[in-house]
Each structure stands twice: as structure tokens, then as C-alpha cells.
Amino acid sequence: MKRRLPFFSLLPVLGLGAGLLLVELADFSCVLAQPPQAGEISPAEFEVVEELDQKAPMRDGVELMVDIFRPKAEGKFPAILQQTPYNKSGQAARARRFAKRGYVVVNSDSRGRFNSGGQWDPFSPLHKQDGYDLVEWIAKQAWSNGNVGTYGLSYMGWTQWWTASQSPPSLKAIVPEVAPPDHFYNCPYQNGIFVCWMVDWAGMMSARLPHSAGPGPYGGFAVHREAAYRNLPYIDFDTTRRHQPNDWWRKWMLQNTAEGEYWRAIAYQTPESYVKVQVPSLAITGWFDANFPGTSMNYLGMKDHGGTPAARRPRMIIGPWEHIINSRREAAGVDFGPEAIIDWDGYACRWFDYHLKGRQNGILEDPPLHVFVMGRNRWRAAQDWPLPETKFATYYLHSGGKANSSTGDGWLSTQPPGGEPPDDYRYDPDDPTPSAGFTNGHIDGPRDISPSAARDDVLVYTTPLLTEDVEVIGPITATLYASTSARDTDWMVRLADVHPDGRSLFLAEGVMRARHRDPDRGGAFNPNKLSAVMPDEVYPYRIDFWRPTGNRFAKGHRIRVEISSSYYPYYLRNLNTGEDNIALATRPVAAQQRIFHDSQRPSQVVLPVIPAR
Structure with missing residues (x-):
């Protein structure tokens, strides 16, 4: 046990400017801290020259259209590349900001989009080689000093990892922002379950x-989700939703495991790919980012498998944000306070100043991890993920057999269960559990999910009123001992913070398609193959x-866990037929679900609790 000293000391925290933090002398691996600080960065001293609609040749003869923003000055400069399928012209303002600070910014339209040559396929492996070719083309230009970095969010985060996995020699650093992971850990398949916003995106x-399907998020495709995605079979959404003809939508649907050749060709989150990444990464996401898992998975993947010592020292920032x-x-x-907004472009500039310009600005002395703690509305700095001082606490499900809805008898406790009856509910795909609301196509924050918890097809387990604060930061795992009357179904587990006024604010979730359970790994998710689910087997x-x-779950609040088998229209419904490919199913089957929580089958959720100081 670590010895606790009876006093505190003011210690300077490296990399956070002149800030002094009150930290316990015996343990400062995770401390309340300032947000990531830009500090002194390259001054905005240059006028900007814009060279639009230039052509960059790829190795196969295709030419990609690029916009170049460079300082109006003689000499050679480091460069930043962004590859986007969303129209390079829309990225000009950020490019100008960095160009004023002495960077050449090159914005490229992805292969097959807008005026770039080639055929558009979002997940063609050609995007990997295009990234390599663009980096090396940039490095050879007269205005380039040979050092290239990358930035960009969402799909542009994907393009950075795809590029880095090809080891272009001139690439020196990357800044993936809200980068998704490989395709069965988030989108289009979230642990085997197709997410509806990715159907919108495909349209x-x-x-x-x-x-466009009209005004609204995702080109209007998100507006009528509830009705539109009840049409069967799912594979025909390209026609029922009036997508433009293409040859990739049906590959998405027909290759419904990660073993599909289409998905294997674009995958990047393997040890073999990570070891080819030679450069350091500064990644950022938000607790409500619909692509969250990519950032934390890549942090751990680079720590374990990065191809150089610098690559094995990744950086990660998690704020209270959506996508x-x-x-x-x-x-x-929910207002998270003034610290919720940081000088992100300034911090990214500081990163590039060090790695592309060689400025000794102390950024490597900054903590590798900054996380925003909601409820406390403060930042924490830490040395690793999960946070080193985390105490994983097991919360067990309990009830008298009637945990249905928030008025049921379910409760949550750190005490293991004894001889308790299971909880049953009926999942009917024709009457799915409604998902939390959204304004942009995603669940965009701590929405009040108490209305759906009033339904009998939701099992609800809630702690008594907390007598002290409980701070939860980091990865969460649930183990359910469950049976279904069907040959396939979905399991969905949500974590919520119940406030004294009765609001139940959505925080976190995990889901799994039942047939993706791996019998050889304790029922963990296996993206590569399906297993059999026998009716009524536990x-x-x-x-x-x-x-x-x-x-931070505050004193007087309660911790709540919900379980359902649908959350629609965020996720496509499982029709429960057990077919090898649900995209071809044409009829729904209602299922009787049962969750066990007794001494032999203790269903539970493990929370990463940060001990009180």
C-alpha cells in the first residue's frame, strides 16, 4: 500500500506554464490540472498565398485536387496535410490560421470526391497509398523543408492513421481528431450492430x-430515421432511401464480419499496422463523441506496438464534447463551465512547432493524458490510460425479479448477489426501446433518458442515494449472464447519473450482438466470426x-445501469431471426429475454473509480 503523508505540498507541474497545483506529495500520477496549454507558439506573422485546385499525381496515374496555403515569404517551410471527402474548400479557414504561423497547409479532396480523379469508395485501400503519395509529393515541393504533419477530424482522422500505417519517410507527426477505429468497433458496425447514422452517412x-434528402443532419437523411429504417430488408436501404448508385453499400451489408476481404484491406488497428506507424500522435476526442473508441484504442495500440520510441509515447485529450x-x-x-473550451489549435500548433520546426517548447514534458471530469468540471492530468490510481469497483445487479422500468425493484450494489430470481423482459423489434434524442444525428451529450427507462422492456438497477462523491473515469466493462428465446439478439447496457430532481443523464454505454460472443474468451466480442446462440441457453x-x-457522481445522486435489447433509431434493430446476415432478414421475431444475477451468475458492471483524496 502506498504510504500517505499527512500534509500537502505545492508542486510545479511541468509543461503547464507557471501553474501550481495542490497535489498530494505521495502520489501525483493524476492531478487536477489546467487544461492543455498552448503556451508560446509560432507567431501569426505571415501573409498567406493561396494556390487552389492544384493537381497532385498518385502512383497509379490518378490526380487528386489540392488547395495549398503557404506563407508569403522566401524559404522552405514545414507542411500539414489534410485529406477530406467533405470538400477541401470548406477547410480553408483553419489552413490560413496555420499558414500565418509558418506552415504550408495542403488540403486534398479524397480520391473520387469532387474534382479528384478515381472512383469514390469510402473504405478503398487506395486511400492508404494516396496518403503516402501525398506526403511524399509535398516533401518534394520547392516550398517544403521535408517535414510533413497531418491533422483533421472524423473521417480525416481515419485518413491520418491509414497514411501513417504506410510509413511515409517524410511524415513526422500526426494529430488525429475524433478518429474512428476499425469498422466493427464503432462504424458502420458498433460491436456487430449497425449504427443508423452510418446509414445516413452512406446516403x-x-x-x-x-x-441530399432534404434539410437536416447528414444531408437530411437523419430526419426520418424512425420510419425509414423500419423498411426491410436492410440491404435495400440504398434503394428505399434513394442513395446514388454505387458498388460499396452492398459490400458493407454482405460482409458483416471483420473477416470480410473488403474490411481487412482497410483495417489499421492490428499489431502489424501499428508497428509501421513511426511517428508520435496527439489525439483528441470527447466523452460524447460518436467515434470515441478510436482514440483510446489507438492510444493503447501505439503504446504497445508503435514502430519507434516516439510513436510509443502517444498523447490523448478527452473533453466534455460531442463529435x-x-x-x-x-x-x-448541461453547462460544463469555462474550462470546457481550450485553445485546441494553439496546442496542436505547439505540437507541430516541436515536431516539424524543432522548437524546444517543453511539450514532451506535458502529461501524456488530459481528461475533463464532468460534474467537477475540471481537468485532470494523468500519466496513462486507465488512470494509474484507478480502483476498479464491481457493481452487481440485484432485484426481486421485477427490475422492469425505473419503478421496478432493481438495485445496484457492490455486494455480490445471493439467491435472487432473474429479471425478464420482452423485446419486440416492432416496438423497440427509443434511443436518446439527438440534434446532429448523434447522441450529443448527457441527455435525460428517464422517459425510455419508464418502459417494461428496460431493466433498471439504481444505487441508493450516494453518501459521498464517486468519481468514475475510464473504461467500463459489463458482464451479463443472459438467455434469449431467439437465435440472436442484442444486449445494450447504459450508465446514467440520476439527479435529485429525477433526471437520469446518459453518460456511457456498451453494446453487443449476441452472435458475436466468443465462447473461448468468456463471451467477449469477436468481430471476426459469429457463434451459435441456442434458445433459452444461458x-x-x-x-x-x-x-x-x-x-463525478455527486453526493445525493444515484448511479444507474439500464439494460435493453434495442435503442432505436440510434442502432438498427436486431430482428432476432438468427440468420447469418441480418441485412437479408425480412421478418421480425419477438424475444423473451432473461438476465440472471445470483451467486453463480453474478451479472455486473465494473466501474473505474478514482479514490477520493
């Missing part, structure tokens, strides 16, 4: 130019939450 992106990071201090009606399902949290 909007179904051709060379943006395709569009750092744009506002409020989410879903199986363990180990569900790693894809969306974790960093939240």
Missing part, C-alpha cells in the same frame, strides 16, 4: 458530390463499453 456520401469537439461549453443543456456476455465516461 449523403453515396456519390462524387454530396447527395464536433471544443465548439461549445454546453451539451444537451451464456456470459462480456461487454466493453465503447463509450466510457469521466464523471
